[in-house]
Amino acid sequence: MLILECPYCGLHADETELAPGGEAHLKRFGPGSSDDDFEGYLFMRENPKGVHFERWRHANGCGKWFHAARDTNTLEVFGTYSAQTTEPPQDIKDKISARRPGWTWREFA
Amino acid sequence: MKRYSVFAVAREAARYHTGWERAWKSPEPKKKYDVIIIGAGGHGLATAYYLGKNFGIRNVAILEKGWLGGGNTGRNTTIIRSNYLQDPSAAIYEKSRSLYEDLSQDLNYNIMFSPRGVMMLAQTEHEVRGYLRTAHANALQGVETRFIKPDEVKKLVPIINIDGPRYPVLGALWQPRGGTARHDAVAWGYARACSDMGMDVIQKCEVTGVRQEGGRVVGVDTNRGAIDCDKLGIVVAGHSGVLAEMAGFRLPIESVALQALVSEPIKPCMDVVVMANTVHGYMSQSDKGEMVIGGGADGYNNYTQRGSFHHIEETVRALIETFPMISRLKMLRQWGGIVDMTGDRSPILSKTPLENCFINCGWGTGGFKAIPGSGWGFAELMAKGSSPLCDEFSMFRFREGKFIDESVAAGVAH
Ligand SMILES: Cc1cc2nc3c(=O)[nH]c(=O)nc-3n(C[C@H](O)[C@H](O)[C@H](O)COP(=O)(O)OP(=O)(O)OC[C@H]3O[C@@H](n4cnc5c(N)ncnc54)[C@H](O)[C@@H]3O)c2cc1C
Ligand SMILES: [Zn+2]
Numbered sequence: 001m002l003i004l005e006c007p008y009c010g011l012h013a014d015e016t017e018l019a020p021g022g023e024a025h026l027k028r029f030g031p032g033s034s035d036d037d038f039e040g041y042l043f044m045r046e047n048p049k050g051v052h053f054e055r056w057r058h059a060n061g062c063g064k065w066f067h068a069a070r071d072t073n074t075l076e077v078f079g080t081y082s083a084q085t086t087e088p089p090q091d092i093k094d095k096i097s098a099r100r101p102g103w104t105w106r107e108f109a
Numbered sequence: 110m111k112r113y114s115v116f117a118v119a120r121e122a123a124r125y126h127t128g129w130e131r132a133w134k135s136p137e138p139k140k141k142y143d144v145i146i147i148g149a150g151g152h153g154l155a156t157a158y159y160l161g162k163n164f165g166i167r168n169v170a171i172l173e174k175g176w177l178g179g180g181n182t183g184r185n186t187t188i189i190r191s192n193y194l195q196d197p198s199a200a201i202y203e204k205s206r207s208l209y210e211d212l213s214q215d216l217n218y219n220i221m222f223s224p225r226g227v228m229m230l231a232q233t234e235h236e237v238r239g240y241l242r243t244a245h246a247n248a249l250q251g252v253e254t255r256f257i258k259p260d261e262v263k264k265l266v267p268i269i270n271i272d273g274p275r276y277p278v279l280g281a282l283w284q285p286r287g288g289t290a291r292h293d294a295v296a297w298g299y300a301r302a303c304s305d306m307g308m309d310v311i312q313k314c315e316v317t318g319v320r321q322e323g324g325r326v327v328g329v330d331t332n333r334g335a336i337d338c339d340k341l342g343i344v345v346a347g348h349s350g351v352l353a354e355m356a357g358f359r360l361p362i363e364s365v366a367l368q369a370l371v372s373e374p375i376k377p378c379m380d381v382v383v384m385a386n387t388v389h390g391y392m393s394q395s396d397k398g399e400m401v402i403g404g405g406a407d408g409y410n411n412y413t414q415r416g417s418f419h420h421i422e423e424t425v426r427a428l429i430e431t432f433p434m435i436s437r438l439k440m441l442r443q444w445g446g447i448v449d450m451t452g453d454r455s456p457i458l459s460k461t462p463l464e465n466c467f468i469n470c471g472w473g474t475g476g477f478k479a480i481p482g483s484g485w486g487f488a489e490l491m492a493k494g495s496s497p498l499c500d501e502f503s504m505f506r507f508r509e510g511k512f513i514d515e516s517v518a519a520g521v522a523h
Pocket of ligand 1: 147148149150151152153172173174175176177178179180181182183184185186187188189314315316317344345346347348367368369403444445446447448470472473474475476477478479
């Protein structure tokens with residue numbers, strides 16, 4: 001069972017309390033953008049086997065959206081952090097580097 | 110290859126079964142093939158088989174990182190049906206279902222196809238309207254389905270509780286020619302036929318890189334060395350994203366866990382497949398007597414072939430309401446597979462941005478039923494560059510907004 005700590009209310013919530021929200025840090029492209037950018041934003045996904053960043057909502061708790069850094073290959077959770085950021089914070093990146101040296105995910109590493 | 114037959118059984122019985130030969134060879138990889146298929150699941154093997162049978166392309170290798178059919182093909186609950194909504198889906202799923210009918214004869218391998226009938230329960234008014242629509246669409250597509258009333262459901266499935274209380278059975282979409290087959294046998298039968306045509310089915314051979322020159326594929330790197338090819342088919346289900354990254358493109362796919370479970374064997378009690386999409390569960394009885402049960406997929410990315418327990422709990426809780434008699438059954442085994450989900454719940458059979466590299470994926474929770482039809486179409490696509498069965502399922506359909514929306518027909522994971 002997946003357990004994530006909600007960065008807002010501090011609860012350790014198991015997944016029945018949470019709603020998964022898919023890949024995090026998508027760059028939004030709207031009308032007027034190129035077909036490539038629009039397609040990439042709407043449909044294309046990283047889907048990595050390894051380090052991944054996701055959006056989650058503490059649905060049956062405080063109701064807020066947050067981000068999680070996980071490994072999809074081992075189900076290890078590296079940490080959770082606020083949704084008000086376009087990039088994982090440095091302490092999360094450091095935690096991942098300690099466990100998965102040399103990891104990359106899109107332009108973050 | 111010696112053919113299997115009743116005479117072969119008698120002959121071997123008379124000599125203590127010493128004459129059976131290996132069903133397929135275990136060759137070392139050659140330096141080069143005309144076509145390499147990555148992934149020896151049902152879809153990869155069927156593709157190779159029809160490349161050989163329909164197009165005479167036999168210098169083919171099928172590379173498998175684990176064992177034959179050890180991916181989703183050997184983990185699925187084997188429901189075969191073709192009662193989808195959209196025309197392109199009806200075309201490929203119905204082709205597939207009809208190929209299943211004489212696949213045992215074609216492959217000379219008993220795949221135990223059992224056209225016992227598949228029933229999709231309507232348990233809300235919304236579902237009734239949805240399935241009536243599907244039944245009409247199927248009539249136009251030439252797919253035999255019928256909307257049946259609760260009393261007919263009860264006649265076909267005496268163990269069902271049609272009165273609710275929460276989700277009464279209001280009717281069902283009935284496809285009498287749907288059914289099940291033996292999953293391993295489908296992989297094994299195709300593998301044996303491929304091997305017999307001179308193709309190399311190579312197990313424990315993991316592709317670790319896709320080599321390209323000037324925008325076209327020239328070969329693959331594997332844990333058993335580099336192998337060249339003229340054309341490459343990527344048919345790896347849950348690992349499609351990983352292979353696409355090696356080949357240098359992205360896919361509109363996410364990989365999640367889907368689980369199933371079986372009960373202890375009991376006497377025959379249900380001779381059709383029943384799916385209950387509102388409550389997210391489905392059930393059939395295997396030839397061994399086990400009740401085979403499946404439910405919904407997990408909501409987040411996962412490559413571990415293990416799913417979340419609460420999905421099992423939800424599935425079983427729902428099915429107990431519909432089939433009260435299973436409440437005392439012990440469950441024997443539970444397992445998971447990694448399924449490749451697209452946004453419109455339809456597969457991808459497509460050329461890719463890399464020339465001569467093709468991809469067959471996105472079958473998600475429901476691709477076992479499609480194995481023969483997908484192999485048939487994808488072989489044509491790889492051999493000729495186009496196939497009427499596949500062309501609508503291009504990976505570029507998303508950017509054009511030409512979705513093949515099957516989120517209703519695919520409803521529950523199966
Ligand atoms: C629990 C469950 C129940 C299901 N129930 C049904 C059902 O009732 N009806 C239905 O129609 N469908 C069902 N499905 C879906 C169905 O199983 C799949 O759609 C189908 O089996 C996919 O076949 P495949 O050949 O594409 O993939 P797989 O059978 O998964 O084959 C892909 C192969 O590629 C190999 N591979 C991966 N990466 C590499 C690499 N780098 N190098 C070499 N080889 C590699 C894997 O080891 C694997 O063997 C179910 C799935 C699950 C998990
Ligand atoms: Zn919270």
